[in-house]
Amino acid sequence: MNKVKDGSYIGDCNAYIIDSKVKVEVKNHKITDISFVEHKYDRGKPAEAILPKVIAKQSLEVDTISGATNSSKVILKSIEKALLQGQE
Numbered sequence: 120m121n122k123v124k125d126g127s128y129i130g131d132c133n134a135y136i137i138d139s140k141v142k143v144e145v146k147n148h149k150i151t152d153i154s155f156v157e158h159k160y161d162r163g164k165p166a167e168a169i170l171p172k173v174i175a176k177q178s179l180e181v182d183t184i185s186g187a188t189n190s191s192k193v194i195l196k197s198i199e200k201a202l203l204q205g206q207e
Contacts, residue, residue, distance in 0.1 A: 120148045120177055123205040129156060130201030136161045137193045141170075143201040150174050153198060163190025173198060 123145050131140040138159035144152040153170045160166070166187035173181055179199055183191035 120145075120150070120202075123148060123202055126205055128201035128204045130197040130199065130204065131157075132193045132196040132200065134189065134193050137163055137190050139190075139193045139197040141194065141197045141201055143198055143205075145202075145205055150177055150202075158194075160187075160190050163187040163193075166190035166194055169194055 125146050128143045128145070129140065130143065131138070136159070138157065140155070140157040142154050142156050143150060150173065153174060155167070158167065164187070166184045168184055169181060169191050173179060173195070179195050181195075
């Protein structure tokens with residue numbers, strides 16, 4: 120996170136029936152908010168609970184949500200892509 124500048128960044132990931140687009144807010148090299156711009160899922164709605172975990176841990180290294188593993192991975196990839204846009 121030390122390389123990520125302050126700002127709002129959009130990241131997305133599409134994996135067939137699962138599609139995630141997120142907006143990540145960064146201030147003082149910390150994730151302050153993550154919200155969905157779009158989230159298409161089959162049975163992956165429970166994976167949305169991963170957002171507060173990422174914010175709390177300030178890391179993508181969080182456990183996936185049981186029963187929604189693929190959706191969790193797609194969401195994490197979306198967050199990663201957003202954060203890469205803000206790197207200095």
